[in-house]
Amino acid sequence: SKVIFDTRAYYNDVKMKNSGPIPMEIGKETTFSVHWSVINVSNDISGTKVVSSLPSGVRWIGNVFPSNEKISYNERTNQIVWEPGDVLAGIGIIGAQREVEFQIGVTPQINQAGQPLTLVNKSIFTAKDTFINKDISLNGEPKDTQLPEDPAVGYSNGKVSKSENNSDSTAQNQ
Secondary structure (H helix, E strand, C coil): CCEEEEEEEECECCCCECCCCCCCCCCCCEEEEEEEEEEECCCCEEEEEEEEECCCCEEEEEEEECCCCCEEEECCCCEEEEEEEEECCCCCCCCCCEEEEEEEEECCCHHHCCCCCEEECCEEEEEEECCCCEEEEEEECCEECCECCCCCCECCCCCCCCCCCCCCHHHHCC
16 A cells, blocks of 8 residues: 655644744743644555654643544653554545644753754654555654744744843743
């Protein structure tokens, strides 16, 4: 089966309200919603699983949508596991793609000024094509705070602000 696995992230999200300064500021937490999605073009797949981890300095908030998705977070290892189970042929082609979103928070440190921050490390997608009985494995790239999918953030607002004392009016107006 041809399977497409994608990782996107948003500050402006319809289903989850995020907060904090954009561009990010040193010492102030900004939250983001990370979306994992699966599109399955041809054959049914089973045992579908996505495994990733949060880099140090990124906090799992615990908000998940939809709330009934089988997703877990291990505080000790920072590992995230999503198990969507069986994904039928045509999901994402005929009808909606299979998707989960979860909320994380980042608090930039002084040494991160002027840089984008990694929100989620590399993700590994695994499943079995049930028609030909073959294992499928895909690697998703790490996702950072430069978000072309979110026009309010994009590339320019996806880096930590270089000034240490930004105007407090930004936080008060949010």
